[in-house]
Amino acid sequence: MVNIQIDGQSLQVEEGMTILQAARLADIKIPTLCYHEDQKIKSVCRICVVEVEGQRLLQAACSYPVSEGMVIHTASPKVIQARRNILELILARHPQECLTCNKNGYCELQDLTQELNMARPLRYPLDRRPHTVDDGSTSIVRDPAKCILCTRCIEACGDVQTIAVIGKENRGFDTIVVPPYGKNMSETVCVNCGQCVQVCPVGALTIHDDTQKIYDNMRAGKLLVAQVAPSVRTTIGEALGEEPGTVSTGRLVTAMKKIGFDRVFDSDFSADLTIMEEGYELLDRLKNGGTLPMITSCCPAWVKFCETYNPKYTDHLSSAKSPQQMFGAVIKTYFAQKEQIDPKDICSISIMPCTAKKFECQRPEMNDSGQQDVDISITVQELAKMIRESGINFADLPETPFDNPFGLGSGAGEIFAATGGVMEAALRTVYEAATGKTLEKVEFHDVRGLEGIREAQVDLDGTIVKLAVVHGLGNAREMMRKVRAGKADYHFIEVMACPGGCIGGGGNPIRSWKKVKARTKSVYQQDVDLPVRKSHETAAIKEIYGEFLEKPLSDKAHHLLHTSYTNRQDLLR
Secondary structure (H helix, E strand, O other), rough: OOEEEEEEEEEEEOOHHHHHHHHOOOOOOOOOOOOOOOOOOOOOOOOEEEEEEEOOOOOEEEOOOOOOOOEEEEHHHHHHHHHHHHHHHHHHOOOOHHHOOOOOOOOOOHHHHHHHOOOOOOOOOOOOOOOOOOOOOOEEEEEEHHOOOHHHHHHHHHHHHHOOOEEEEEEEHHHHHEEEEHHHHHHHHOOOOOOOHHHHHOOOOOOOOOOOHHHHHHOOOOOOEEOOOOHHHHHHHHHOOOOOOOOHHHHHHHHHHOOOEEEEEEEEEHHHHHHHHHHHHHHHHHHHOOOOEEEOOHHHHHHHHHHHHHHHHHHEOOOOOHHHHHHHHHHHHHHHHHOOOOOHHEEEEEEEEOOOHHOOOOOOOOOOOOOOOOOOEEEEHHHHHHHHHHHOOHHOOOOOOOOOOOOOOOOHHHHHHHHOOOHHHHHHHHHHHHOOOOOOOOOOOHHOOOOOOOEEEEEEEOOOEEEEEEEHHHHHHHHHHHHHHOOOOEEEEEOOOOOOHHOOOOOOOOHHHHHHHHHHHHHHHHOOOOOOOOHHHHHHHHHHHHHHOOOOOOOHHHHHEOOOOOOOOOOHH
16 A cells, blocks of 8 residues: 545555546546546546646546555646646547537537537637548447547447458548448448447537438338337436436336337246246257257357357257237237237337347348337337436336337346347256246346356256356357367357456447446346246247247247348458
8 A cells, every 4th residue: 555645635545546546535626538438548638637746747637556655636736737638639620510419418528528628719720530421330420520539439349349341541630440441330340339439529420310210101101110128227317317227127118108108018038938948949959969068149249249240150059039020919919919010010129238239120031920020129218318408307207107019028127138048048947847846036146247258057957057157258268169170168158248248238328337236236136026937837838829920939939039240251341
C-alpha cells in the first residue's frame, strides 16, 4: 500500500493502481472517453489528464500508476484548460448533429461537453471526415464521420470476439476505423453480434433502427403480434433509467399494449419449445450414434460464426431453430389457425437483446410457415425509444400478464438469458426424459458462472454425459479448435456469442461486467420465483404438442422448428 493525496484528500491505496482507479475509490470523478472498465488501457484521448506535483507535463490518469507520497490535482485551472482544449480538437472533427443522432442522450462525448461547460464557439474550424454512412447491414449502422478513434470497437471485435472486421487505416489526421479494402459491413465476416456498438462511446456505431417498420405495419392495419425474449424483462427497466437487474415483466407488457401491440407473448414459451426439440435431439444422437458433441444453435451470431469459420462442422450444430424463429413459425401457423386469422394479416415482431436476431429473421431458411416467420426484430434499446417517444411513464405502470394461449413460460425458459442457461434448462428435461425419474433438485450450479469456458458432467442413470459451456466468440474459436482436433471430449456444448450470454447482448443497454452480474443474478432469481421450472411441465408446451405438433421431433415439428445451415466460407476470401 502507498500513501497519496488527491485534491487534498489523503488516501492509502494499492501500489501500482492507476490514478483513475484511486480517484474512483475516493469518489473523485475524473472524466474519460477512450477508457472502458472492461477493456485494456488505451490512453489515447487524454481527456483524463491530471496534474502530478513534481511532473512538468500533465499525466493521463487512466494509465499513470500511483507511488508513495504522490500529490495529484484533478481539477486545477491548468487541468481544466487542457481538457477543454483536447475536447475542442475532438469536436472540430465531429459532426454537430447531436439533436438528430441516434446516440442523442446516450453519448459519452455529449455528456463530456456538458460536464466541461463547452457551450461556447469552437476556436478551431470544423473539418469532419468526408465519409458516407454505411447502413447496409441488417444490424449495425456505421458512421465513420462520428468516430473519435478511441479504438474500443477494435478491441471488442478483434480481441474479444476474434472477428477483426474493423481496424485502423491511414495515419495521423487521416486515420479512420473501417472494414478492410473499402468494404461495407454487410460485405465482411461480421457476425452481427453488436459488441462493437456496446462499447462505442459516440454515434459512430449504432443499432439499425427498425421501429418505423412497426409503425408502418400498425398504420396498415396488421395485427401486431410480439414475442419478448427472456432477458428483456431484466434490461428494459435499465434502458429506461432504472437500476441494472430490475425486473419489469408486467410493466413491459402494459407499455407495449399502450404503444399499440395487439398481442404480447412470452418467449420463455419458445425457449421451452427449443428445449423440447433440442433436448430430444440430444437424446436421439446419444442413443443412435449421431454427430457429437452436439452444439446449441440458439445464438444466431454463433451460428453465423460457425458457418463462416467452421462450415464443415455445422453438422455438430443442433438442427433446432432459435426460440425467436420457432415462435415466429408457431405464430403464423398454430396461433393463426387457433384465432382464425390469415397469416398475411399478422406482423410478427420479436423484442430481443440481440442485434444478430435482425439478420437471423431475414435468413431465407426462416419461412417454414409459408412466409417470413418473423417480420421485424427490434432490440431493447429500440423498444425503450418507442416507450419514451410514446410519452409513457414506465415507472408508474400497472402490471399486465402476457397474453394467452402461450401465457407465462417456465423458469427453465427464463434462464436462457444467461450463459449456461440453455444447458441447465436442457438438463432439467433431458434428465427426466432419459431416466424416467423426477428431478428434485433442478439447479445445476456447475454450468453457471462467468468463466469463458466451463466444464461439467451429469449422470443419466449410469450414462455420464460430459458438458461444456462457452460464451464470447474468442472462447468459441478455441473450443472449435478442440472439436476439429478431435479433443473435445464432450457430448453437449452450449455456445453464446456475447460475453455473459444474451444478458450481455449487443441490443441491451450499454453493458459492463458489473451490470452483467446484476442482470444474471436477477435472471436466476426469476427462475426460483416462477411456478414451473421445467420446460416439459408448462401448460402451453403440453397443449401445443397435444393439439398440433404431436411429439418432439415429429414430422411437423421437424418441418416448422428445425433448420439447415449455409457455408459462408467465401466471406473469408
